Amino acid sequence: MVVDSSISYPVGNTPASGTSAGERKLMPTIAAEMDRRQQLYSLLMPVMNLYVPGLDKGKGLYFLFIKAETKTPSGLVARPVLTSYYKSHQFKTRPFDPYNVYTSPNETILCVDAFQSMYSQMLCGLIYREEVLRCGAVFASGLVRAIKFLQLNWQQLAQDIETGYLSPKIMDPEVRDCVSKILKPGQELARFIRKECCEGNWEGIIKRIWPNTKYLDVIVTGAMAQYIPILDYYSGNLPKCCTMYASSECYFGLNLTPMVKPSEVCYTIMPNMGYFEFIPHDQSAHDSATELLDLANLEVGKEYELVVTTYSGLCRYRVGDILQVKGFHNSAPQFKFVRRKNVLLSIDADKTDETELQTAVENASELLKEFNTKVVEYTSYGDTKTIPGHYVIYWELLVQDPANGPSNNVLDRCCLAMEESLNSVYRQSRVADNSIGPLEIRVVKNGTFEELMDYAISRGASINQYKVPRCVSFTPIMELLDSRVVSVHFSPASPHWTSERRF
The missing domain is CATH 3.30.300 (GMP Synthetase; Chain A, domain 3)
Known part of the structure; x- marks a missing residue:
């Protein structure tokens, strides 16, 4: 058994969670859960291909990261849920799929050093720039961070490409070995990168450097909605696709209409992922006994709080998401994520979510x-x-x-x-x-918010799962902001x- 030391909702559309604000949660998981997660991942590209044909003719530039493992006092491995997936047999030995070819070799994703991982993934993305058909990260914030990383490191990246020699800052031997097989001297590409980056104009930079990009694969609902303007600025208004809804507790479902506007995104629940029950939202605020409804008894237009029972051992766990039923796909309800249940700000009788x-x-x-x-x-x-x-x-x-x-x-x-x-x-x-x-x-x-993320990572947050907390109370974080x-x-x-x- 493995314990996921997770921020809630690493791949779903949900707001501030444990590690982002300085706390951690432990969620139980089992090896068989990887098969269910892999099943959900395997459905994403067939759905996307219905809307964006030709995705088998190129690569995906995704910025994916792992976090170092720890152990509980009893000896159980504790790691973020996405670290569990990326280190799993299902991910590392996945069969070749022309629809799921990444620019990043596994070794760059599995490098625990955040700088070396980001640097090597960005370098590979630049080398394969004309083959990139989609760019993404788990959250919109991760893709924004990647572009900011390019802003800070384009000169060294261009030098590596020009000389064909990897920067000595990349010391991980497995990363150096796999990237060196890809990196060859490329003066023309180096000149192109310098030309695009030297003037400091970052408007449309994604489309300029990766000209064949058809969409951004990022979560931009919930707390991530505030990144839409900056992603529009960086990408030249490329479509932003939210493909799946999942959390550390359980993977829930996928978006069958991924090209809709972020405000119109809804997810179709996959009943085989777990056992799902729902508390009508007008009852969910009370601590007394509440009515639990199953999938078959939900009504379109009404809001519910999600409750899950998982194969890994959670029983009737209140996830904290408020969902609205928008319709049905066959008999499976389709939900729009409305908000997190918890209130952010309150001074007196006011409550601001x-x-x-x-x-x-x-x-x-x-x-x-x-x-x-x-x-x-x-x-x-x-x-x-x-x-x-x-x-x-x-x-x-x-x-x-x-x-x-x-x-x-x-x-x-x-x-x-x-x-x-x-x-x-x-x-x-x-x-x-x-x-x-x-x-x-x-x-x-x-x-400042880059420093805030670095601080959270130093306290155990995963770069792959980090989300800026929308409300802070932790004294060191507030002192950092005020300074x-x-x-x-x-x-x-x-x-x-x-x-x-x-x-």
Whole structure:
């Protein structure tokens, strides 16, 4: 038996989880579970090929990573769920499939050093650039991180390609051996990379370097939706496909219409993955006995909290996802992921969840468009040290034209725009009750959220599973964020609120 030391939802569309915020979870798994996971993976490309023909004529550039294993006090191996899969017999000895050829050799994926793994995978992706038909990572954040890695390391990568000799920074002997078989002197390719990267223009960089890319294979629903603008910027608006819905606890199903807009994504449950039950959402908030429904008794349009019983030993485990039934494929329900059950922010009677916070950030960021500025990362916390307490939102901005960046007044207005987007209970607390103070935005310097990820990885998070926590409370993380603040902004006025009359 193996224990998955996991962030919940490594390949599903779900928000902040254990390791991202500094905690870890242990989920039981068994060897036979790999066969079920492999079965689900094997269905992804046949579905994609219905919508994007010719995927057997090239390669996929995927940035995939493992994490070092640990052991529990009783001696059980503990590792992230995707590490279990990538190290499994099913993955390492998978039969040749022309629809699933990666640019990255297994050795580069199985290298436990994050830098060496990313560097070698990026190098192979550049070498095979004209054969790449799709780019991806588990989460949208992973693909964004890969492009940022290219921004920082393109000069060394171009030098390796020009000379045909791998950088001495790559010390893993198995990685050096497999990459050296691929890497040959290529002056023309090196010149091309330098030309595309030297001027610092990263708009459409994915399509420019990998010109035959047809879509991005990433999760951009749930917490990952905030990466859509930056991925559009990097890719020239390539389609973004969310192919499957899974978690550390259990793999659930797949998206049978992968080319739809991210806001329209729904997943078809595969009943053979586990035993699924559902709590009607209007009951799921109560601790008392609740009604459990099986797959056959769900209704279109209604929302449910997902409960799973797995082959690996979980019994009626409340996953914490709120799903809405959108329809049926034959008799299998199709779900849209709505949100995580847990509330992110609360100062008084207010309760702000992740979806609402995401919407508020999106609405406020509309004010930045005329200044060619985007919010590339954010997180939050409820500051109760002040009287009254207030919401603090950390923003990292991408300012494409520093000479025409947003002024302090514009960023102050962004605070108010966020407050106008929050629910009536919040606005009542701000306006009528004075129990919540003005919302604050703290702009942090570029690279801060990269440091935040590095810190999480140093504490045991997996680079492959990491997701920026949308709410933080861990003191070292908050100290890191506060040490990188470059400007502070408060809402200049109270949001709109009027009392509702009841008759």
